[in-house]
Amino acid sequence: xxxxxxxxxxxxxxxxxxxxAAQAALEFVLAGNAEAAPTYNMHTHWWxxxxxxxxxIGCGNCVRACAEENGVPKGFFRTWIERYxxxxxxxxxxxxxxxxxxxxxxxxxxxxGKSFFVPKLCNHCAHSPCVQVCPVGATFETPDGLVLVDExxxxxxxxxxxxxxxxxxxxxxxxxxxxxxTLCYHRISxxxxxACCEACPTGCRTLADLKNPKDPVHDFLRTNxxxxxxxxxATGSKVYYRGLDGSVx
Amino acid sequence: xxxAVHAVEGFLYxxxxxxxxxxxxxxxxxxxxxxxxxxxxASLERVFKVEAVKPTYRLALLTALAFLxxxxxxxxxxxxxxxxxxxxxxxxxxxxxxxxxxxxxxxxLMVVLLLEIWLDYxxxxxxxxxxxxxxxxxIYKALTLGSSNVSPGALNxxxxxxxxITVIGIPSAFLLHGYVGFIxxxxxxxxxxxxxxxxxxxxxxxxxxxxAAVMMLYIVxxxxxxxxxxxxxxxxxxxxxxxxxxxxxxxxxxxxxHRIYEADESFHTLDFMVHTRLFLxxxxxxxxxxxxxPLACLAATQLWTFSEPVRRKLYFTSGLLTLIGIFAxxxxxxxxxxxxxxxxxxxxxxxxxxxxxxxxxxxxxxMILPFxxxxxxxxxxxxxxxxxxxx
Numbered sequence: 001x002x003x004x005x006x007x008x009x010x011x012x013x014x015x016x017x018x019x020x021a022a023q024a025a026l027e028f029v030l031a032g033n034a035e036a037a038p039t040y041n042m043h044t045h046w047w048x049x050x051x052x053x054x055x056x057i058g059c060g061n062c063v064r065a066c067a068e069e070n071g072v073p074k075g076f077f078r079t080w081i082e083r084y085x086x087x088x089x090x091x092x093x094x095x096x097x098x099x100x101x102x103x104x105x106x107x108x109x110x111x112x113g114k115s116f117f118v119p120k121l122c123n124h125c126a127h128s129p130c131v132q133v134c135p136v137g138a139t140f141e142t143p144d145g146l147v148l149v150d151e152x153x154x155x156x157x158x159x160x161x162x163x164x165x166x167x168x169x170x171x172x173x174x175x176x177x178x179x180x181x182t183l184c185y186h187r188i189s190x191x192x193x194x195a196c197c198e199a200c201p202t203g204c205r206t207l208a209d210l211k212n213p214k215d216p217v218h219d220f221l222r223t224n225x226x227x228x229x230x231x232x233x234a235t236g237s238k239v240y241y242r243g244l245d246g247s248v249x
Numbered sequence: 250x251x252x253a254v255h256a257v258e259g260f261l262y263x264x265x266x267x268x269x270x271x272x273x274x275x276x277x278x279x280x281x282x283x284x285x286x287x288x289x290x291a292s293l294e295r296v297f298k299v300e301a302v303k304p305t306y307r308l309a310l311l312t313a314l315a316f317l318x319x320x321x322x323x324x325x326x327x328x329x330x331x332x333x334x335x336x337x338x339x340x341x342x343x344x345x346x347x348x349x350x351x352x353x354x355x356x357x358l359m360v361v362l363l364l365e366i367w368l369d370y371x372x373x374x375x376x377x378x379x380x381x382x383x384x385x386x387x388i389y390k391a392l393t394l395g396s397s398n399v400s401p402g403a404l405n406x407x408x409x410x411x412x413x414i415t416v417i418g419i420p421s422a423f424l425l426h427g428y429v430g431f432i433x434x435x436x437x438x439x440x441x442x443x444x445x446x447x448x449x450x451x452x453x454x455x456x457x458x459x460x461a462a463v464m465m466l467y468i469v470x471x472x473x474x475x476x477x478x479x480x481x482x483x484x485x486x487x488x489x490x491x492x493x494x495x496x497x498x499x500x501x502x503x504x505x506x507h508r509i510y511e512a513d514e515s516f517h518t519l520d521f522m523v524h525t526r527l528f529l530x531x532x533x534x535x536x537x538x539x540x541x542x543p544l545a546c547l548a549a550t551q552l553w554t555f556s557e558p559v560r561r562k563l564y565f566t567s568g569l570l571t572l573i574g575i576f577a578x579x580x581x582x583x584x585x586x587x588x589x590x591x592x593x594x595x596x597x598x599x600x601x602x603x604x605x606x607x608x609x610x611x612x613x614x615x616m617i618l619p620f621x622x623x624x625x626x627x628x629x630x631x632x633x634x635x636x637x638x639x640x
Contacts, residue, residue, distance in 0.1 A: 075266075082260075129438060131344075132344045133347065133436075135341065135342055136336045136348065137340060154329070155330050157327070157329075159345070162269060162587075171267075171269070176330060249591075249593060
């Protein structure tokens with residue numbers, strides 16, 4: 001058996017720089033099958049996201065990055081940004097806009113009260129109403145805490161779209177099946193962060209692994225006032241907001 | 250999509266601009282309601298021994314069957330992938346209310362309706378298989394399922410089994426439509442739908458619509474056949490229609506008063522919607538024309554004595570308005586529940602397509618289809634005998 005100089009250098013390089021597990025994982029990543037890589041164990045992760053409202057500048061980078069990364073059809077959104085303008089005397093009636101999901105940023109407008117941006121995405125709820133209602137189980141919860149859709153199984157009945165309290169789901173006109181944020185599962189299972197987190201210039205969004213004791217998310221959750229969207233829905237939302245105003249719907 | 254954007258008022262979550270459930274999903278509870286109501290009317294004679302409604306017994310069963318056969322079609326047309334619908338039977342998701350549809354439907358069709366109709370018609374089918382000629386005879390032969398025993402003992406057994414099936418059929422009819430109400434009532438994300446009263450409101454409105462439909466069909470078919478109308482029968486049906494309507498109306502009022510008094514975070518949004526986008530369909534069609542007027546007419550016939558022609562006109566008007574009112578109720582539930590944003594900060598509109606898979610044309614065709622089926626069923630299995638018509 002002969003070994004070429006190229007193979008020898010490649011193999012030695014892997015031995016020098018990578019552990020054996022990472023080396024094996026690299027083969028899967030290069031083959032485009034990262035989920036099957038031996039280094040990714042679904043049971044050792046519990047994914048979430050933290051969003052710091054005070055850091056969002058409404059630039060729309062996250063929305064564009066998400067659309068680009070996931071091929072989101074025009075007019076639909078896996079993530080979007082809302083701009084709130086809350087008059088101080090009328091908290092129950094905020095003025096909200098989200099032109100094109102905030103994809104192109106926000107045009108200037110006179111602000112009446114306090115104003116801030118709220119990035120939104122699927123909350124990957126631990127007790128998902130959408131998963132509960134799917135008649136065939138095409139929407140499911142993964143062991144690592146995500147809510148995903150099997151587009152080869154979805155009937156397109158739209159019951160889950162009705163059941164989601166946050167408006168995160170839509171029917172993809174290309175597939176006629178339901179679509180939503182996957183928390184960039186194809187990326188995070190390879191050790192990368194989500195496209196929206198990657199593109200955020202202010203670090204407003206952070207991917208978090210609640211099962212990783214060293215993840216800074218634990219400090220973030222412990223040392224800040226944290227809120228989830230519509231807590232009264234008791235969906236076990238895993239998108240944690242810092243500085244979320246009570247007027248946000 | 251551009252048209253939809255223009256119809257938006259206030260703020261909607263960006264994915265909410267498009268309505269998810271169309272007029273076909275309005276038809277689904279309407280049709281299943283007619284099925285359940287017609288069956289319950291039939292059970293009045295069979296189980297509760299209300300002899301006066303006997304002339305409509307078979308017609309009610311055939312009506313229920315004709316509408317039940319059409320019930321899954323709007324759902325099927327609505328699905329993004331209709332070819333995958335069988336997965337609901339093969340791999341049902343147990344926590345999903347919708348997943349149970351197939352089983353509830355099959356149970357009701359196969360165990361209750363088909364069996365009851367077959368047992369009730371068995372004697373006629375056997376006779377017709379012996380007296381008719383040509384291909385029709387083959388159909389009747391097939392319908393006998395190989396059993397031509399019409400001895401008094403066999404007929405007595407048919408009657409007893411039929412009775413048991415009707416007894417099972419009543420809770421099944423309740424299940425069929427109460428369950429449809431649960432599909433909507435269990436969606437906590439939508440305050441317009443989310444109420445434990447929804448299944449029971451659906452159930453009573455189903456009874457109202459089914460009874461009204463059979464009453465109308467009986468009046469119209471008798472007129473078409475140029476036979477005298479059995480007024481005792483129509484009076485009795487109208488009496489039960491009135492009772493069911495009073496309960497239905499009370500439940501809906503209870504829901505309304507509860508919402509107004511509680512006035513939770515969604516109230517202003519829903520209140521605004523009722524006064525604007527749903528004003529015609531809810532206030533005018535459902536409440537005033539579809540409930541107030543027929544209830545007043547039916548109450549009048551209970552309180553005062555009118556001549557036969559006047560009663561006939563009052564019943565006909567009540568039945569027609571009731572059917573319109575219950576359709577409006579289904580519309581207001583299904584479409585109304587999607588016209589506001591779950592942020593409670595904005596509204597959208599429903600623009601019905603015409604010649605589209607989920608458009609008006611498809612809906613009209615789906616509403617005509619059960620009548621065509623009923624016509625065929627009536628031809629095949631005549632629900633009335635000359636003796637009954639003379640009665």
